Amino acid sequence: MPTKKITDKKTKIAVVGIGYVGLPVALLFAKAGYDVVGLDVDEDRVARIMTGENPIKGREPGMDELVKNVVKTKKFIATTDATKLADRDMIMVAVQTPVEEDHSPRYEALRAALKSIARHMKRGAQIVIESTIAPTTMEKVVRPAVEHENGYDLNKDYLLANCPERVMPGRLIYNLTHYDRLVGAYNKKAGDNVKALYEKVLGIKVDITDPLTAEIVKTGENTYRDVQIAFANEMALLSEAYGANVWKVRELLNKCPGRNMHYPGAGVGGHCIPKDSWLLIHGAKDSISTKLIPLARSINNFMPHHMYDLLAMAARQIDVKVEDLKVVVLGFAYDANSDDTRNTPTTDLIEILAQNKVKYTIQDPYVDEYKTDLKKDLKDADAIILMAAHDEYAKTGLKGLREMIKTKTPILVDGRNLFDKQKAEKEGFIYKGVGNI
Ligand SMILES: NC(=O)c1ccc[n+]([C@@H]2O[C@H](COP(=O)([O-])OP(=O)(O)OC[C@H]3O[C@@H](n4cnc5c(N)ncnc54)[C@H](O)[C@@H]3O)[C@@H](O)[C@H]2O)c1
Numbered sequence: 001m002p003t004k005k006i007t008d009k010k011t012k013i014a015v016v017g018i019g020y021v022g023l024p025v026a027l028l029f030a031k032a033g034y035d036v037v038g039l040d041v042d043e044d045r046v047a048r049i050m051t052g053e054n055p056i057k058g059r060e061p062g063m064d065e066l067v068k069n070v071v072k073t074k075k076f077i078a079t080t081d082a083t084k085l086a087d088r089d090m091i092m093v094a095v096q097t098p099v100e101e102d103h104s105p106r107y108e109a110l111r112a113a114l115k116s117i118a119r120h121m122k123r124g125a126q127i128v129i130e131s132t133i134a135p136t137t138m139e140k141v142v143r144p145a146v147e148h149e150n151g152y153d154l155n156k157d158y159l160l161a162n163c164p165e166r167v168m169p170g171r172l173i174y175n176l177t178h179y180d181r182l183v184g185a186y187n188k189k190a191g192d193n194v195k196a197l198y199e200k201v202l203g204i205k206v207d208i209t210d211p212l213t214a215e216i217v218k219t220g221e222n223t224y225r226d227v228q229i230a231f232a233n234e235m236a237l238l239s240e241a242y243g244a245n246v247w248k249v250r251e252l253l254n255k256c257p258g259r260n261m262h263y264p265g266a267g268v269g270g271h272c273i274p275k276d277s278w279l280l281i282h283g284a285k286d287s288i289s290t291k292l293i294p295l296a297r298s299i300n301n302f303m304p305h306h307m308y309d310l311l312a313m314a315a316r317q318i319d320v321k322v323e324d325l326k327v328v329v330l331g332f333a334y335d336a337n338s339d340d341t342r343n344t345p346t347t348d349l350i351e352i353l354a355q356n357k358v359k360y361t362i363q364d365p366y367v368d369e370y371k372t373d374l375k376k377d378l379k380d381a382d383a384i385i386l387m388a389a390h391d392e393y394a395k396t397g398l399k400g401l402r403e404m405i406k407t408k409t410p411i412l413v414d415g416r417n418l419f420d421k422q423k424a425e426k427e428g429f430i431y432k433g434v435g436n437i
Contacts, residue, residue, distance in 0.1 A: 267345025
């Protein structure tokens with residue numbers, strides 16, 4: 001594929017897997033004037049997108065308009081028909097890459113996607129893996145999956161690269177168009193193609209490296225966050241033990257140059273952070289016994305348990321048995337203003353509440369199952385556990401919540417530092433925040 005074909009927008013593109021990542025990627029290329037096919041196995045999702053509906057229901061700036069406007073231009077079609085890959089020059093893969101119970105990568109979606117790509121792709125096409133993958137996956141899984149299916153020779157019959165994504169829900173379009181990327185390429189041409197296309201369309205800079213380095217960098221980026229969050233969570237637990245406020249500690253600690261203490265909280269969720277550190281260490285587990293990274297995972301996994309401990313602490317303070325409390329859990333999505341419920345820590349919390357016979361209901365304005373009436377939910381409640389800092393809760397505010405909750409001494413367990421402890425206590429709440437009790 002000559003670079004001129006890319007810069008002249010003649011390159012025909014496919015994105016396989018049009019979920020949180022693949023859909024905005026496909027639409028941005030189509031908006032820039034490229035002919036784009038979005039392939040997915042989810043018929044309902046494909047049909048909804050083709051009516052111009054944005055299937056992502058959280059607060060996602062620019063996405064509603066992007067879907068509606070680009071679908072109208074006919075530069076983009078969403079389909080479940082893999083034969084539509086046959087004339088594509090560049091095929092990006094953005095399918096999910098979760099982990100199994102034992103933390104090893106679960107590549108069924110990746111393997112299935114590669115199989116249909118390999119069956120239909122033309123000679124000379126390029127595959128770009130955008131999904132997050134464990135180090136050595138390009139060499140041990142991706143290449144064999146393609147070449148076993150179609151017998152193509154790498155760099156002769158097809159080009160291959162990985163270009164990991166740096167998006168997150170709530171900032172999909174922003175991150176795609178502002179965050180620089182790296183491409184791990186098997187040869188110069190494969191790297192140059194991705195660089196030319198992405199720099200032109202997304203207005204970002206692309207570094208070229210080898211596939212293994214790109215795999216380690218991407219999983220390392222998210223592992224960095226997981227480890228930093230674990231440190232922040234441990235600092236929160238220490239602050240509680242000493243009777244200090246972790247948020248004041250964090251503010252002052254970060255004034256020391258070179259320090260960047262993250263936010264502590266009720267737990268880590270989403271598709272990526274809870275699993276990418278397992279992906280990072282997976283391929284090396286026979287040669288090195290990693291200690292810090294699994295420990296960080298277990299500290300972060302403990303935080304929903306700690307939310308229960310804070311509830312129990314507040315119950316003791318007012319001499320009530322925790323199993324006699326009626327609790328409303330605010331936020332089922334893993335993050336503020338998102339509809340993404342994958343690996344949400346709220347699932348762990350409600351399991352712990354059930355084990356301890358605490359009666360609870362869940363409210364979430366972004367998750368269909370839990371779009372209940374907050375006022376009605378709180379009427380008979382004794383306690384609130386805040387798991388996601390949705391704007392709706394901030395807007396309701398302490399005064400609003402206090403008016404809705406009728407009990408004499410309501411409990412507020414704040415997992416996201418959304419509310420001020422002093423103000424909450426002034427309103428009559430027994431307030432327990434992570435790192436600030
Ligand atoms: N969500 C994020 O914020 C984020 C950020 C950076 C990287 N990533 C990585 O990007 C990848 C995709 O994540 P996501 O959040 O978009 O996942 P997702 O589940 O939202 O989207 C994946 C899509 O792929 C489709 N799919 C599955 N198998 C398929 C197949 N065989 N053929 C065609 N389509 C198929 C699914 O139906 C789904 O629509 C993952 O590897 C993830 O780790 C995600």
